[in-house]
Amino acid sequence: MIEKGQLPALRAHGAVFEGREFAFTNRDFRRIAEIFREDAGIALPEIKAPLVYSRLVKRLRTLGLETFKRYCAFVESEEGAAEREHMIAALTTNITRFFREPHHFEHLKYKVLPSLVEGVRRGNPLRIWSAGCSSGEEPYSIALTVLSAIPDAERLDVKILATDINKDVLTAGHQGVYPESAIAQLSRQQRADWFTPSRDAGREKVWRAGEALRALVSFRELNLMGEWPMKQSYQAIFCRNVAIYFEDKAQTLIWHRLAGLLTPGGCLYVGHSERVNGATEKFRLDGCTTYRLAEGTSG
Template sequence: MNLRPRPRREGDGLIDGAEYVLTREDFRTIARIMREEAGIALPESKATLVYSRLAKRLRTLGLGSFAEYCELVESQQGGAERQEMLGALTTNVTRFFREPHHFEHLRSRILPPLMAHARSGGRVRLWSAACSSGQEPYSIALTVLALLPEAPRFDIRILATDIDRTMLATGRAGLYEASEIAAVPPELRERWFEPANNNSPKFRIAEAARSLVAFRPLNLIGTWPMRGRFNAIFCRNVVIYFDDETQKQVWARMVPLLEEGGALYIGHSERVSGPAERALGNDGITTYRLAGAREMRG
């Protein structure tokens, strides 16, 4: 493929003394793609972050400038690299039982009647949106197993979705460093994790937990193929990267996917906004419940 670098003026780089020049035009191109592809808003104040994460891609690809890189990701042949860019610029901070008050609410308020429902043949569905490398959905699975160790025998499933396919692959593998599972309560860690093998320092989460979780690619601003409703949705620390209007749209799309009385858990820096506010009632710290079937207008 013949890439033609865009002309550049001297001194128009956003990062002083950098190995590669990142111009405002380059940054605007990258920001536009991130907004179109993932709904993520990148202000120019994020230029240093963008540079540090994408400079590695330039080195890997053997490109000489961000202008060449932009040419690539905008080309018809650049689909794979656009996915690499999305992965590089998506924040994947996660850990087991992050924001533990959510899991205590799930354990004490949401799951007990659902476990009884499952024992009598009922369906239970939970969704971890923006699941990253799997710690969140597996924390949900461990919370289920703490109440119902035989959960895989029943119709209980956890959908785990993310835009980053590399993170999804990590989640499916279910392998984590000892430092990563340190936040798991000791009784759960001892029962549901085991050394991967004699030559690996990693630990694998038990098959019982893995069997409850289905990892699938999904873009929160794209098409959602799910048709059934969920008893709880975890969508935490992701919409904060969207602009206000996109946030409202995401919350509004989640409301019809909640069962009556279902819970929505959001990040500590987030708030439900837009039409969804009228359908959801506060039920704890960054925790909401769908009180009943309410039609949303506007």
């Protein structure tokens, strides 16, 4: 693996990796970083060059391309549109887990849902959005939290929207199949009530989110940098560990746009190291990395 301090010296040769299986020059890196910034809003500092190489090398092998220069040209061409999506998917970070940052789910359960349950039982809609949902652990954790307060949510007007830029993670989320280790945080009761045990192709024990759980969550492709089709508002939005990868201006824009989609007093949950910088006037803090839409704010 290339060391951080070596990069400038190698750049003088115009090659980030010389002598590797595929030629990868600094120019190639800059082209890829520019596409990624344009499409996903995510900045790639030069220190990420080794990561870019290791994540994309499989794509070059699959396509039978010999250099990153050719790969860049393909991705930038009209025929390369589908590959551009593969590239974005390969470069995004999808780490997630069930009930990550559990205090957000406690907040949802004890500070948001209680005042809504009665209205939902009378037919009012309950809408929650997991923006940057990865492979589904976050929206299913939201669904499990909702079910703990409203066990018959499936029969009411309750919907959890789960969106991501990466089609592969959306497919995984839609299937809702997780290894036993991934659902270790769930109680026995939650597993028994809402998951079905089964075996994967390698005969490992896996758990599939049951029909009632899956029915609450809709997975959709959505680039947070692009147009947002939704017209309705949400009582809660989880946008955690997503905007942290965006440039400052893009982050501020996202917080403003999310504020515009919250119901009065609605909640925005962000990642543990994120803050709603540039949009603080829209929110008031209501717990650790938990923001309520400020009174008199309509987004």
